[in-house]
Amino acid sequence: MPPPASATPKWRFVTDFHHPIHLHLNQFHILSRNNTTPGPYDQGWKDTVELHPAEEVEITTRFTDYPGRYAFHCHNLEHEDMAMMATLTTTT
Numbered sequence: 649m650p651p652p653a654s655a656t657p658k659w660r661f662v663t664d665f666h667h668p669i670h671l672h673l674n675q676f677h678i679l680s681r682n683n684t685t686p687g688p689y690d691q692g693w694k695d696t697v698e699l700h701p702a703e704e705v706e707i708t709t710r711f712t713d714y715p716g717r718y719a720f721h722c723h724n725l726e727h728e729d730m731a732m733m734a735t736l737t738t739t740t
């Protein structure tokens with residue numbers, strides 16, 4: 649079930665390949681990288697997070713602009729061309 653827009657959900661990205669993941673319309677904070685405290689480059693508001701092979705990153709954000717679909721995708725151009733894209737859906 650999609651989270652309400654007022655929630656602050658955590659999202660976990662896990663990969664076996666390099667993917668710079670970009671979230672549209674919303675910035676986020678990186679909570680952990682490989683189950684450890686994020687490093688200096690992971691501090692502050694982000695719209696893209698680098699995921700290296702075999703990494704796991706947990707992020708959090710609030711989707712407050714509107715309830716509905718928010719797109720995210722890989723910024724690797726070859727992956728973009730292969731439509732590596734998905735949506736997150738929030739409710740009211």
Ligand SMILES: [Cu+2]
Binds near residue numbers: 666667722724727732
């Ligand atoms: Cu990718």
